[in-house]
Amino acid sequence: MNLLGRLLALWAIWRRVLRGDPQPLAEDPDPRERELPESERAELLAAIGLLASAGLAIAFIVLYVVYPNTPLLGATAGLSLVSLAFALMFASVRVVPQVTEVEERSLLDHGEQEHREIADEVRAGGEGISRRGLLVGAGAVCGGCVGAAALVPVASLGPRIGGRLASSPWRAGRLLVDEDDRPITADRLAVGGLVTAFPQGADKSDLGASVVVVRVDPGDLRPSPRRRGWSPRGYVAYSKICTHAGCAVSEFRSPESPTTTASGPALVCPCHYSTFDVTRGAKVVFGPAGRPLPQLPLRIDARGRLRAAGGLSDKPGPAWWGEGGPRA
């Protein structure tokens, strides 16, 4: 408490030293004798700020449609709002007249005369602004563009997204390659190993492209009858995108010794620790994920390379409306 008091005292002293004594209001003869600021340049600058904001908002829209690169989108949207903010701050300080008005209290009943005076006064409030048209125009352009930029992403929503969610580049016969596009051969992994794989020739950033391939002891596998034969020589592949929030499932707990570790081989998502039992079709054994990872049926071709034996068993990707729960 004592410390707080001292700090407040210091603050008061600092203010006094820096600003001097507050000027008594009486020294101001009549606050209504306003001095209008040199506003033409200020108005131009404010208009430039508004137009820059508009230009950046247009750049955002164009980028969103043509080249949706997240850092660029963020930079244009952010700079647009920043220049809008500066234009508004600048206008509020430099363009709008800064005066102290003193309203004298009088009778509540105003006569006709007084009404007219007040109306004049209100009208006179804008008399310092000479390029009203320019500012209003710039403001309208800016508002329109920023509003449009805010609305454009709405075009990405809608019912037509459904088909895209279910699609994945995996087809029967597609070769599995690693991130350097080398085919994955059946002698690549030891039991207990993992590798991330992609369909040959596909876009690796596609949500449905990446799968994680693990190799387990074939004797440990407990597939459902429908999935028998999907995991030759203990090779099992699942979508690498967690069905909870879409993180990359990058941890593979592979017990070295089954005799001492109670739980078996499992894929673990590092974001929220959803844990998927790889021996039982990626059944969720822990964590918030609502459904198993989609499985990719595998086969080994004559040259010993891993190939897809079909598409993914389910929609890849995170949970969303109607897609979060377990499926048959």
Next chain:
Amino acid sequence: MRRRLATRALAALGVLCLALGTVAMTVARPDASHAQPPADPRHGRDLFVGGCSSCHGLDARGIPHRGPNLRGVGALSADFYLRTGRMPLAHPDDEPIRAHSVYSAADQADMVAYIGGFGGPAIPSVNAAAGNVAEGKQLFTDNCAGCHQVVGQGGIVTPNAIAPSLENEVQPVDVAEAVRIGPYVMPVFSDRQLTRSQVDDLARYVQHIQDLPNDGGWGIGNIGPIPEGLVLWGLGIGVLVLVARIVGERTTS
């Protein structure tokens, strides 16, 4: 005068000989273990029976639900678990973690010789100095960082395991052994997946993170962008408050 000169010359020669001798000894014996007497597997067996057989069995074939069969795991695995102090475990359900070994280096070598005598992979040779730290970081990010974090901070693997921190005491040979064994719940990396030169790169990178320079002055735990972002938000909010204070100042004219 002449005598003093001769004395000095002799002394200098002596120092030179000593230096050359040290260099020669170092070159001739790159590994300190070569200096030890050859390992004695019989003594190793005695130690094994005393310290390990309650879980791994008297014949090292393992006991169901207590400890795995050690025949065929090779000197590689025995060396890793004994030298890093992960074995012996107090309780078979515990996770083996790095500790000071209860056995002397000579006893460890004897036990490694005993287990290695059943066959299996030998202790790998690794040359971290030949590794490329940039390649190593790429490999570490791709293969190890999922659990160990990108600077080896370590992490959690559900339901009950930890990926150990690699920031302290980790030798290059530990890395070379661990990738082949996959200790506890770690995945196994075959030599087709990580070649020997890639293991050199990895070992070089892990050596690099043992003493990581914090050029920014504050590593914030080295656990990545989330704490860094939190700090930035903290600073950023301070700046915003300051800006708001200045903007909101009443101008008296």
